[in-house]
Amino acid sequence: xxxxxxxxxxxxxxxxxxxxxxxxxxxxxxxxxxxxxxxxxxxxxxxxxxxxxxxxxxxxxxxxxxxxxxxxxxxxxxxxxxxxxxxxxxxxxxxxxxxxxxxxxxxxxxxxxxxxxxxxxxxxxxxxxxxxxxxxxxxxxxxxxxxxxxxxxxxxxxxxxxxxxxxxxxxxxxxxxxxxxxxxxxxxxxxxxx
Amino acid sequence: xxxxxxxxxxxxxxxxxxxxxxxxxxxxxxxxxxxxxxxxxxxxxxxxxxxxxxxxxxxxxxxxxxxxxxxxxxxxxxxxxxxxxxxxxxxxxxxxxxxxxxxxxxxxxxxxxxxxxxxxxxxxxxxxxxxxxxxxxxxxxxxxxxxxxxxxxxxxxxxxxxxxxxxxxxxxxxxxxxxxxxxxxxxxxxxxxxxxxxxxxxxxxxxxxxxxxxxxxxxxxxxxxxxxxxxxxxxxxxxxxxxxxxxxxxxxxxxxxxxxxxxxxxxxxxxxxxxxxxxxxxxxxxxxxxxxxxxxxxxxxxxx
Numbered sequence: 001x002x003x004x005x006x007x008x009x010x011x012x013x014x015x016x017x018x019x020x021x022x023x024x025x026x027x028x029x030x031x032x033x034x035x036x037x038x039x040x041x042x043x044x045x046x047x048x049x050x051x052x053x054x055x056x057x058x059x060x061x062x063x064x065x066x067x068x069x070x071x072x073x074x075x076x077x078x079x080x081x082x083x084x085x086x087x088x089x090x091x092x093x094x095x096x097x098x099x100x101x102x103x104x105x106x107x108x109x110x111x112x113x114x115x116x117x118x119x120x121x122x123x124x125x126x127x128x129x130x131x132x133x134x135x136x137x138x139x140x141x142x143x144x145x146x147x148x149x150x151x152x153x154x155x156x157x158x159x160x161x162x163x164x165x166x167x168x169x170x171x172x173x174x175x176x177x178x179x180x181x182x183x184x185x186x187x188x189x190x191x192x193x194x
Numbered sequence: 195x196x197x198x199x200x201x202x203x204x205x206x207x208x209x210x211x212x213x214x215x216x217x218x219x220x221x222x223x224x225x226x227x228x229x230x231x232x233x234x235x236x237x238x239x240x241x242x243x244x245x246x247x248x249x250x251x252x253x254x255x256x257x258x259x260x261x262x263x264x265x266x267x268x269x270x271x272x273x274x275x276x277x278x279x280x281x282x283x284x285x286x287x288x289x290x291x292x293x294x295x296x297x298x299x300x301x302x303x304x305x306x307x308x309x310x311x312x313x314x315x316x317x318x319x320x321x322x323x324x325x326x327x328x329x330x331x332x333x334x335x336x337x338x339x340x341x342x343x344x345x346x347x348x349x350x351x352x353x354x355x356x357x358x359x360x361x362x363x364x365x366x367x368x369x370x371x372x373x374x375x376x377x378x379x380x381x382x383x384x385x386x387x388x389x390x391x392x393x394x395x396x397x398x399x400x401x402x403x404x405x406x407x408x409x410x411x412x413x414x415x416x417x418x419x420x421x422x423x424x425x426x427x428x429x430x431x432x433x434x435x436x437x438x439x440x441x442x443x444x445x446x447x448x449x450x451x452x453x454x455x456x457x458x459x460x461x462x463x464x465x466x467x468x469x470x471x472x473x474x475x476x477x478x479x480x481x482x483x484x485x486x487x488x489x490x491x492x493x494x495x496x497x498x
Contacts, residue, residue: 099472135388140466141445162444163398163489168354168388185467189387 002179004122007190008129010035022104023048023065025074028055036063043108045100046070053079061086069093069107070100123188125150126176131191136160136167136180143184150178160186200428201409201418201494204229204378210271211375214367216359217242217320218381218393219329220412222249226380230318231264234372239359240325242381247334250318319343324362325355354389356382357396357403364404374406383412394419394443398489414498420490427492429454430480435495440464440471440484447488454482464490 009017011031021039023032025047032055036042042065044052049068053076056063060082067089072080084090093103125134136146142161148154152171160167172178180186203211205225215233217226219241226249230236238246322344327335339345348358360377367374382393393410397419400408409418414435429438440450446465452458456475464470476482484490 133386133388135391137388137391139391139443162395166391166395168392168395170388189391191386 002120002122004124006124006127007188008125008127008192010038011129011192012127020108022101022108023052024101025051027051041066041108043104044068045104046072047074049075049079049083053082064088067091067107069104071096074100121180121182121188123178123180124176125172125178125190129193130172131193132171133168134170134172134178134188134190136170137187137189138162138166138184139187141184143182143186145181145183146186147181148179150175197421197423198426198428199376199407200431201416201492202429202431202433202496204232204376204409205411205433205496206431212373213376213378214363214374214406216356216363216377216379217246218356218379219245220381220384221245222380223411223413225411227260229378229380231260233378234374235363235366235370236320237359237363238320238323239355240323240327241329243320243323243330243338244334245381246318246320247331247337321366322346322362324348324359326351329355353399354392354396356393357399360396360400360403360408364406367404367406377404377406377408379408379410381412382410383415383417393417394491397491398444411496414495416494416496418492420484420486420492422487422489423485425484425486425492427454427482427484428480429476429482429494433497434476435497436475437472438474438476438482438492438494440474441491441493442466442470442488443491445488447486447490449485449487450490451485452483454479 010019011034013034017038018040019038020041021035021043023042023044025045028051044065044067046069049065052063052065053060064083064086065088068075068080068083069091071094072092080090091107093100093107095103134151136148136155138160142159142164144159146155146158146160150173151167152173153167154173155167159165180188203209204213205228207228209232211232212234213232214235215229215237217236217238219239222245319338319341320343323330323335323338324346326349327347335345346362348355348362350358356379363377366372379393382396383390394417397408397410397417400419401421407418409416438455440452440459442464446463446468448463450459450462450464454477455471456477457471458477459471462469484492
C-alpha cells in the first residue's frame with residue numbers, strides 16, 4: 001500500500017490540509033503565523049510557550065495554544081501564569097524517561113491519525129518551496145531494501161546504513177515526485193527554500 | 195582492553211596533546227585560535243577555507259602572537275636550545291634541522307610578504323585545502339594558492355569533502371611519520387541536517403581511513419564515535435558543560451553499560467524506537483565508562 005503526501009503542503013498559503021501544530025523550545029520561524037492560523041489544534045512543549053509568548057508580543061491573545069505540556073523546567077513562571085489565566089490547559093508531564101516533545105505527542109495522539117511509516121511512499125516535491133538538497137538517513141538501523149525514484153541519485157534495492165551508505169546532498173530529477181520504498185524506518189530530510 | 199582518553203583535552207590551554215586540525219564549512223568557534231596554534235597539521239575541506247580566510251582577516255595579529263607564545267612556552271618546557279637567527283626572528287621551520295616545528299615551505303613556493311611582521315601569513319596557512327571546490331570562493335582559493343598552500347581537488351561525488359580530506363590527512367601523517375593522538379574537526383554539527391548526518395557517517399567510515407580517533411566540535415557540542423568495547427573518558431578538564439548523551443546511530447546497541455553518568459545503563463538496549471540517552475549528565479566522579487557491543491555515538495557539552 002503506497003502512502004502519498006506532500007511534505008511542504010502545510011506551508012502553502014492556500015490548502016485544506018488538516019494538521020496539528022506542536023511548538024518546541026527553539027526560535028520560531030516566520031512561518032509560524034501562517035501555520036498557526038490554519039491548524040486544527042496547537043500545543044506547546046514546555047519552553048515552546050516562552051517562544052510563542054515572546055514572538056507574539058502585542059497580540060498574544062490571538063495565539064493561545066490548546067494546551068501546554070512538559071516537566072516545566074524551561075517555561076518561565078510568568079509565561080505559564082499568563083496562559084493559565086487565559087484558559088489554556090496546562091498539563092504537567094514530569095516523567096523523566098521521555099522528553100517533553102514525546103509526552104506532548106502522546107497527548108495529541110488521540111487527535112492525530114496514525115501514519116504507516118513503513119512501505120511505499122510517494123511525495124510531491126513541486127510546491128515551489130523545495131530547496132536544493134534532500135537526503136535519506138537510516139538513523140536507527142540499516143534499511144536493507146531501499147528503492148527510490150525522482151532523485152538525482154536513486155537507489156535500487158540498495159542498503160542504506162551508517163558505515164555503508166547514507167544518502168546526503170541528494171537532489172531531485174525534476175519530475176516533481178519522489179517515491180521511496182523501505183523495509184525499515186527511514187528518515188527523509190529536505191531543504192526548504194527561504 | 196579499555197580505551198582511555200580525555201575528549202576535551204585539545205581545548206586545554208596547557209597540554210602536549212599531538213593533534214591535527216580539520217576545518218569544515220561552518221562558522222568558526224573562538225576555540226579555533228587556540229587549536230590552530232598547537233596543531234601539528236591543519237587542513238580545510240572546501241568551504242572551510244572561506245571560514246578560515248574570513249576569520250583570519252581580523253585576527254592576524256592575535257594569531258601570530260598566540261603562535262609565538264605557544265612556541266616559546268613549548269621551548270621552555272622542553273628546555274630546548276633555540277636555534278634562532280641573531281635578530282631573534284621566530285623559527286618557522288625553514289631550517290629542516292629543527293624537528294617538531296611546522297613543516298617548511300614547499301620548494302618553489304612564492305616568497306611571502308606582509309607590510310608588517312615578516313612571515314606572518316605563513317602561520318595561517320593550512321597544510322592543504324581539499325574538496326570538490328563547489329563551496330570555496332575563487333578569491334580564497336587563489337589567495338591560498340599564491341601563498342604556497344597545497345590545493346588538492348577531490349571531485350569524487352560518492353564521498354563528502356570531509357571524508358576525502360581525512361584520507362589526504364592520513365597520507366600526510368604517514369608521509370611525515372607523525373605520532374598523532376587525535377584529529378580535531380571543527381564544524382559539521384550545524385546547518386543543513388543532511389550534512390550533519392554526513393559528518394556522523396564519516397565517523398563510521400573513518401575507521402577504514404585512519405587509526406587516529408576523530409572528534410568533531412561545533413558551538414557547544416562534541417561528538418565522538420565509540421567503537422565496540424570498553425571506553426574510559428576523563429570528563430574533569432573543567433571545560434565540560436552540563437549535558438551528555440549516547441546515541442545509537444546506525445543500529446541498536448544491545449548491551450550497553452555505563453558508569454559516571456547521572457542516569458547509567460546496565461546492560462541496557464539503546465536504539466531509536468527503544469531508548470536513546472539524551473539530556474544525561476555526570477555523577478561528579480570525573481570519569482565516565484561506556485561498554486557497548488556496537489558503535490555508539492558519544493556526545494557532550496563544551497562550556498563556553
